[in-house]
Amino acid sequence: MMDYSTLKIIWWLLVGVLLIGFAIMDGHDMGVGTLLPFVGRNDVERRVVINTVGPHWDGNQVWFITGGGAIFAAWPLVYATAFSGFYWAMLVVLWALFFRPVGFDYRSKIHNATWRSTWDWGLFIGGSVPPLIFGVAFGNLLQGVPFQFDAYLVSTYSGNFWQLLNPFALLAGVVSSAMITMQGGAYLAHRTEGVIQERTIKAATGAAWLMVAAFVGAGFWLQSIEGYRITSTIDMNALPDPLSKTVVREAGAWMRNYTQQPLLWLLPGLAVAGALVTSLLLRLRYTLSAFVTSSLALVGVIGTAGASLFPFVMPSSSMPNASLTVWDSASSQLTLSLMFWATVIFMPLIIGYTSWAYSVMRGKVTAAYIRENDHAAY
């Protein structure tokens, strides 16, 4: 078995990989959902849009579910504290997600304009609300979240839902929404043609520029936000105990990692460059490459947030010493090791059969396809 500190870092990376996998895969479905009512102007156009993700959204959603499960297994205290603390935010995400399975599967089973348009807006909610809330949640993590622990490690959260919607967090929400829309747009542009593709490219390039502006803005803002820093010495191999350290809040603390490791600047660089190149490639109709660069931009954005916070995962604003970090929120060495091997074995298989599924369904989805498969298509 690898030593405990290595496993703790590996799991920080793996949670990052799962979040990025979620953003790339489920993210493009959600982006398509966000764009659906705007780039599809009649029923056939909307069915074209929906059927680009029809065979895949279900598998892609498992990135989200597995991500949640992995956080539960690898960082139980984070899972417990974040999900219960962000109670209403999580419920809003959950209820928004309700619209997706039924929206996809039930929409075209009945020939009624009101029925179909209701589910179209349902798919819009299911696609647009979760990324917005996740962005807002990250914006709040960067500011610290008001929770504390007692001696039994029972967590109590002292904020409320409306406090989550502060200006910085909302800006982070814009970054997240824009990047997911760009991602969905790049995918949709690749799988459609004609007027739908035109509208999509317009929307996606707009989203790319919006993402860059909001991301850079948030980056400047971050320098004046009070970050967190551990002031006691940390034994990285110790058993996790979030109450055994001391933490201070200070402005600019989130920039420390970048000062110490200038190579980390590649991450925000990747975010900005990725988005700009995506908008260029989309205009040149290199849609597949645009999907790749958009995905790289997602790696950049999520990587930037993670690198700023490291080693913090969930800082506490009301009891900074109780902040959850990579070192003191992990599960046991055995569980981390076991889960690591499970991931090493299954992740390549998942990527393999997912790629196969995409290659089976490759090609443009057209109005003709929808008419020919009226009974079978979504």
Added chain:
Amino acid sequence: MISEQLVDLSRLQFAATAMYHFLFVPLTLGMVWLLVIMESVYVMTGKVIWKDMTRFWGKLFGINFALGVTTGITLEFQFGTNWAYYSHYVGDIFGAPLAIEGLMAFFLESTMIGLFFFGWDRLSKTQHLLVTLLMAVGTNLSALWILIANGWMQNPVGAEFSYLTMRMEMTDFWAVVFNPDAQAKFVHTVSAGYVTGAMFVLSISSWYLLKRRDVEFAKRSFRVAAAFGLASVLSVIVLGDESGYTVGEAQQTKMAALEAMWETKPAPAGLTLVASINEAEQKNNWEVEIPWVMGLIGTRSISKEIPGIHDIKAKNRLRIQEGIIAVNALEALRANRDDTVAKQVFERHKADLGFGLLLKKYVNDVNAATPDIIDRAVNDTVPRVTPMFWAFRAMVGLGFAMLVLFGLAFWSTLKMTCMEKPWLLKTALWMLPAPWIACELGWFVAEYGRQPWTIYGVLPTHLSVSTLSVNSLYGSLAGFIGFYTVLLVVEMYLMVKFARMGPGSLGTGRYEHETPLHA
């Protein structure tokens, strides 16, 4: 102290959303194998009617699956949102099977279901059959890992408490995986799902046969469902959960409660058929018993005793007293991690820590527990007998009724006489809800029967909740009820609509009632 109202509402929300989720899961578990069987016949014989059967029943499968996915996410969220302390306390063990379920099973199932619906024209016959098969394997593996997690709640093996991290930690993964409780549960639960799938196809096919429409299609479906259902219902009954009742104290307590067995009976115990339960005086006014049977079923022997409720409670009283010592030592250790005296005391008594924590429902400081409070905690350790006793009997009764139905249905298809027996077809139609009722009752017995624990002997339910406001719970409960009601109405509407349309809904031109989609 945690308000009892918060605990009750959290339990109500979990029970409601979990039972709602399980309206869809068993049908998925069972129908997926029926699809594999139908498509295999198509691939082997090349007869297109079998492809149409796969596609039509697949359509209904899809309508059901959508809600299974929708409501499944709720459950994963809910451990964190509403059971935060539980998630922290046992996440090290409980989280792992959930995550592995995602990696090994749910990805596979969900990726393949897309190809199942969209891949008919893009895959070869064999490739498509492989996709259907992988979808079935994924679905059932998914159930396996979820039931490993659930089995651990009943019989928490392979783990140990650490006062440093203030949680349970895994010590033996394979003990968790091969937990006999989990294995028994898996077989019982997936078989119940197979019965549900078979009943669904049998009932709807019977309706077509009664209406004399799409007879060739319906007869074949009826035959597959009858054979598969008979095998499955036998599996539910013979390999039933009862075999798991010998392992672990949780199951012994459940067994005593669901058999209304107040006193330990000399081996081999008799099976109580019906009884008049007197909960206040903790006895049965009268009971009708079949000698020997229960000892045989429960222990697979004629010499092993099954403990009664009074003896279980007497044992638990001692454990609560030991538990008080453990809680005191733990609190001393949490204040000072190097307290060596407290450490020694704790090591000796930590097996009973959970029992000491039971008192926290009534007092913050366990030393303040009066004899009266200890009595209440002792009484808490066995769930109420009446609901357990009757829920179990209703479940078993339905199981045997379905055995008879599937037996007759199978016999009639062998004799090719099912068309001549409208009473059989009508019975099959009217028994459609039976497997769902039995499944829900089964979960009730399993989970209500584990109370007052979330993890038997380790973590009491009332300590497991998130520290939320009661108003938050009212709000979320109202939201779930609203969403779930609308979703159920929509789902039932579509299910009934497509079941009525029958195979004509495929638009192949080969079936009766062929109507355009918008009719």
